[in-house]
Amino acid sequence: MLLSRLSSSTIVKPLLTIMALYFLMLSFSCNKEEPTPAVTFDYSGITAVSGLVKNRTGNPIPGVSISAGGQTTTTDINGAFLLNQVPFAERLMVTAVKPGYFKGNYALKPSKGAISVIEMRLIDNAPNFSVNLNSAQNLLLDNGAGIQLPANSVQSASGAIHTGNLNVAIVHLNPSDNDFANVTPGGDLLGTRTNGELRQLYSYGMLMVQMTDDSGNELQLAPGNTSTITFPVPPEMIGNAPQTIPLWHLNETTGIWEEEGTASLQGSNYVGSVSHFSTWNCDLAEQRATFKGRVLDCNNQPVPSIRVKVGQGVIFTDSNGYFETFGPSNTTFSVQVDHSELSIQSPPQTVNPVSAGTTYTIPDFALGCLSYVTGRVICSTNQPVIGYVAMNFGSNSISSYLLGDGSFRLLVPANGQNATLTVVNSLNNVSVSRSITLPSVSGNSIDAGDIEVCEASTNPDCTVQQRFTITGDGYNNQTFFINSDCMAAFAIYSPQNQATVAIGSDDNASISLLFPGNTIGSFSLPDDNINLTVSIGDFQYIGLDVSQITVTEFGGVSQRIKGTFSGSAKRLFFNETTQTLEEFPVTITNGQFEVVRMPDQN
Numbered sequence: 001m002l003l004s005r006l007s008s009s010t011i012v013k014p015l016l017t018i019m020a021l022y023f024l025m026l027s028f029s030c031n032k033e034e035p036t037p038a039v040t041f042d043y044s045g046i047t048a049v050s051g052l053v054k055n056r057t058g059n060p061i062p063g064v065s066i067s068a069g070g071q072t073t074t075t076d077i078n079g080a081f082l083l084n085q086v087p088f089a090e091r092l093m094v095t096a097v098k099p100g101y102f103k104g105n106y107a108l109k110p111s112k113g114a115i116s117v118i119e120m121r122l123i124d125n126a127p128n129f130s131v132n133l134n135s136a137q138n139l140l141l142d143n144g145a146g147i148q149l150p151a152n153s154v155q156s157a158s159g160a161i162h163t164g165n166l167n168v169a170i171v172h173l174n175p176s177d178n179d180f181a182n183v184t185p186g187g188d189l190l191g192t193r194t195n196g197e198l199r200q201l202y203s204y205g206m207l208m209v210q211m212t213d214d215s216g217n218e219l220q221l222a223p224g225n226t227s228t229i230t231f232p233v234p235p236e237m238i239g240n241a242p243q244t245i246p247l248w249h250l251n252e253t254t255g256i257w258e259e260e261g262t263a264s265l266q267g268s269n270y271v272g273s274v275s276h277f278s279t280w281n282c283d284l285a286e287q288r289a290t291f292k293g294r295v296l297d298c299n300n301q302p303v304p305s306i307r308v309k310v311g312q313g314v315i316f317t318d319s320n321g322y323f324e325t326f327g328p329s330n331t332t333f334s335v336q337v338d339h340s341e342l343s344i345q346s347p348p349q350t351v352n353p354v355s356a357g358t359t360y361t362i363p364d365f366a367l368g369c370l371s372y373v374t375g376r377v378i379c380s381t382n383q384p385v386i387g388y389v390a391m392n393f394g395s396n397s398i399s400s401y402l403l404g405d406g407s408f409r410l411l412v413p414a415n416g417q418n419a420t421l422t423v424v425n426s427l428n429n430v431s432v433s434r435s436i437t438l439p440s441v442s443g444n445s446i447d448a449g450d451i452e453v454c455e456a457s458t459n460p461d462c463t464v465q466q467r468f469t470i471t472g473d474g475y476n477n478q479t480f481f482i483n484s485d486c487m488a489a490f491a492i493y494s495p496q497n498q499a500t501v502a503i504g505s506d507d508n509a510s511i512s513l514l515f516p517g518n519t520i521g522s523f524s525l526p527d528d529n530i531n532l533t534v535s536i537g538d539f540q541y542i543g544l545d546v547s548q549i550t551v552t553e554f555g556g557v558s559q560r561i562k563g564t565f566s567g568s569a570k571r572l573f574f575n576e577t578t579q580t581l582e583e584f585p586v587t588i589t590n591g592q593f594e595v596v597r598m599p600d601q602n
Contacts, residue, residue, distance in 0.1 A: 047110040048084040050388045050401040051118040053096050056183060058341065060397040061098065061122060063467065063479050068094040073426075076465060077481050080390040080399040082426045086110075091190070093255045096120050099477065102171070102208055102279075105255040106187035108315075109325060115401040117305045117316040121183040125210050127167035144232050144269060145172035145207060147277075153225035154211060161222060165214050173206040176234035181314045185250050185279050188313060188326060191257035193246075199285035200328040201248065201257055203312055204241060204270060205231035209277040221276055231263065231270040231282050241265055242284070247272045250279040257281055286328035287356030295321045295337055298369040298443070305400040306411060307339045308365075311351075319403055329356040337365050341396045342413045344370070369443030371414040373421060373436060377406040379454040387426050387453065393419035393438060416440035422463075425453035431463045433483075464489050464594045466504040466511050468534055470541070472586035473571060479590065480509040480536065491561045491595045493518045499529055502561060502595045510535045511593055513565065515549050522550040525567070532565055534588060541569035541586055555597055565591035 053064045053075050060079025066072065069086035086092065088110065096104035101122040110116045129139045133151055140146035147170065154162045173180060185208070189201040207229060211219040221227060233241050243265050248257035263272030263282050270282045291310055295303040295317050302321025307314055311333035315325040327333065330353045337346035346365050354360045379385050389408045390399040394417060400410050402423075412419070415438055422433045430453045439446060466482040466489065482489075482504050489504035502513040514531040515523045523530050525545045532543030547567025554561050571584040 046085050047088045047092065048082065048086060048115040048386070048401075049092070049094055049108070049110065049118060050082045050115050050399060051080070051094070051120065052390075052397055052399050053079045053081070053104070053120045053122060054397070055101075056121055056123055056179065058121075059395050060392070061101075062481055064096050064098045064104075064122070066094065066096055068092055076390070076422070076424065076431070077483060078390040078392050078397045078399070078422060080388060080397065080422075080424070082115075082386070082388045082401070082424065084386045084426055091188070092116075094118060094120070094187075095252075095255075096122060098122065101125055102169075102185075102210065103252055105185055105250070105252060107190065107255040108187060111318060116318075117400065118187075119182070119307070119314070119316070121179070123171055123183060123208065125169040125171075125208075127169045127212065129168040129170065131166050131168070132164075133162070133166055139168055139170060140230070141170060141172055143172060143174075144230060145205075146170055146230055147207075147209060148228040150225055150227075153222055153227070154219045155222040156213070156217065156219055159222075162213060162219050166219065167212045167214065169208070169210045169212075171208040172232070173203075173208070174232075174234055175203050175205060175312060176236060181309045181312055184312060184314075186255040186257060188255075189257070189283075190255075190326075191248050191259060191283065191285055193259050193285060198288070200288040200326060201281065201283035201285060202328050202331055204233055204237060204245060204282040204284075206279055206281045207231060208279045211277065221274075226273045226275050227277070229263075229272055229274050229280055231280075233265070233268050233270060235268070238268055241270075245270060245282045246285060247274065248281040248283055249274070249276070250281070252278060257283070259285075284328075286330055288326045289329040289354045289356060290324065290359040291327045291335070291351065291362060292322065292324035292359065293335070293362035293365065295323070295365045295367065297367050303367060303370065303411060304409060305398075306337060306342075306344065309334075309336050309338050311335070319401075319409075327351075329354055329358070335362050337367065339411075341398055342411060343415070371412050371439040371442060372445040373408075373410045373412050373438075373448055374445060375408055375421075375423070375448035376450050377402055377408070377423060377425070378450040378452045379406075379425075380452060385425050385453060387424045390422045390424070391419050391436070392422070393417045412438050412446075414439045414442040414444065421448055423451050423453060430454065431465065433463050464504070464596070466593050468511065468565070468591040469589045470534070470536070470586050471589075473539070473541075473584040475586065482509050482511065486596045489593075489595045490598050492598045493600045495600065500561070502593055504593060504595060505535075508537060511565075511591075513549055513593060515551065518554055520551045520554050520563075522548060524548045532567065532569065532588075534569065534591075539571050541571050541588070543588075544568045544570060547588070559597055560594055561597050562594045563592075565593065 053061045062077045064075040066081045071083045075081045092110045094106045102125045104120045104122045106120050131137045136151050137149045191199045191201045247261040263270035304319045311327050315323045317323045334348035336348040388401045417438050419436045421436045424431045469479045484504045491502040493500050504511045512533045516529040525547045532547045549565045551563040573582045
């Protein structure tokens with residue numbers, strides 16, 4: 001690995017020591033007492049949310065910023081996340097943000113003192129129209145859904161009328177689509193009427209709209225302008241469609257739909273007028289009722305973390321196979337276990353209209369014989385553990401959480417595929433991965449055994465994740481995730497030269513850092529004791545004088561060193577044809593590193 005700018009006295013000795021330590025640890029073993037099961041976290045008075053973020057086709061999305069109740073985290077390489085110690089609320093809003101997607105909102109009724117499982121689907125916001133508003137524009141999708149924009153009707157955040165190219169992303173969400181419940185913005189379809197009354201909504205169609213300029217800056221309708229908006233009504237719903245229907249827009253902060261205006265039925269479309277854009281919805285407003293049930297397998301055992309569609313919403317079962325959610329009263333709809341990734345689908349059960357404010361218990365869903373991957377989390381230091389387990393197979397991911405005794409029971413498909421099991425201890429960010437061959441016969445299960453999640457430096461299965469985003473030299477805001485073995489992502493502190501070297505690598509990208517001292521703090525170039533280098537394949541980018549490394553955690557030996565980095569860098573290339581040294585500048589953002597501290601150098 002190239003670490004330029006450093007003198008031999010600064011870098012050679014630490015690197016030699018690191019290489020020696022690395023090979024020593026590969027052959028080192030120690031005798032220990034039998035590890036004890038993990039001590040689970042006390043959730044008294046709070047709640048936690050474990051989940052996955054996927055795109056509309058079901059592929060996991062890494063690097064998504066997740067927030068709820070003042071807590072934040074980021075999805076891992078499997079699209080999985082865990083928010084722990086979230087203040088309990090009767091209705092909890094989870095928000096997901098990543099460039100390239102519409103903002104995701106998911107509201108749920110959490111379990112106090114327990115973990116709730118959710119799944120969020122983010123929808124690509126790539127523009128499907130590019131126009132100039134010198135004249136009015138009629139922007140319609142193939143199914144007739146879309147918007148009409150008057151000439152010169154859009155403004156920037158500063159209030160100036162936009163005169164350049166206008167890029168518009170429009171997505172129609174059809175209530176008859178199989179994935180409608182999975183992708184519904186807001187999650188629970190809670191709405192507030194103009195008089196402030198809360199209602200449960202039943203949708204006849206949604207339209208997501210986002211307008212940007214060529215630099216990606218969001219634009220909006222200028223005051224005094226309106227847009228005509230069109231929603232096709234699904235053929236199977238047209239017979240019950242009222243002549244007029246309320247319009248609702250999504251408040252992206254609360255996840256609650258707010259009533260604003262009406263749409264009228266014109267042929268097979270609802271048509272209305274709006275004065276701003278976010279996500280709009282045509283809905284009937286009903287009062288709320290509560291619906292609950294249970295899912296069992298062929299052995300009459302509860303099925304955890306399986307998806308249940310309740311009308312136009314989705315809920316996942318808890319560790320005892322139960323689910324509970326809100327739905328519209330006075331409405332007929334169906335309830336069905338539908339987990340396509342696991343090839344599990346039950347016959348739908350019809351729910352007839354129930355009275356507002358009542359609780360209706362749906363008869364148990366009795367599924368066939370299912371397969372699981374089970375295991376137990378081990379913590380040799382007997383410290384608290386809170387975490388989750390994820391399984392990646394092919395392009396699919398599923399996840400669940402650790403049970404109260406530190407064990408896990410993950411429902412998996414019986415397809416015989418090779419899969420990767422990942423267990424994450426969120427309290428110390430230890431991530432352990434193992435290869436698993438899924439059962440090939442329904443009803444068979446796999447025991448993954450005991451998995452250590454506390455002593456990272458002696459755990460051969462331990463992995464950590466680094467990341468950075470690079471722009472320039474052919475990269476456009478591209479994020480690299482580096483999944484490193486803990487023995488290859490490590491640091492060493494040398495009291496002689498007050499320097500710490502941190503290295504993280506995988507087959508495609510790597511990071512090397514050097515900074516002084518053994519405490520937290522921020523360090524900026526220029527400084528001979530500071531170095532930042534990222535490598536992508538054969539290309540190496542060396543940090544320039546405006547680069548910065550911030551150490552946010554500096555643990556003891558066998559513990560974690562964590563931090564962030566950013567700045568400008570460049571790749572040097574000697575052109576033999578022109579006999580000149582060429583420079584290729586880049587910017588590095590969102591850099592995060594995490595390594596295990598090895599024994600100090602004497």
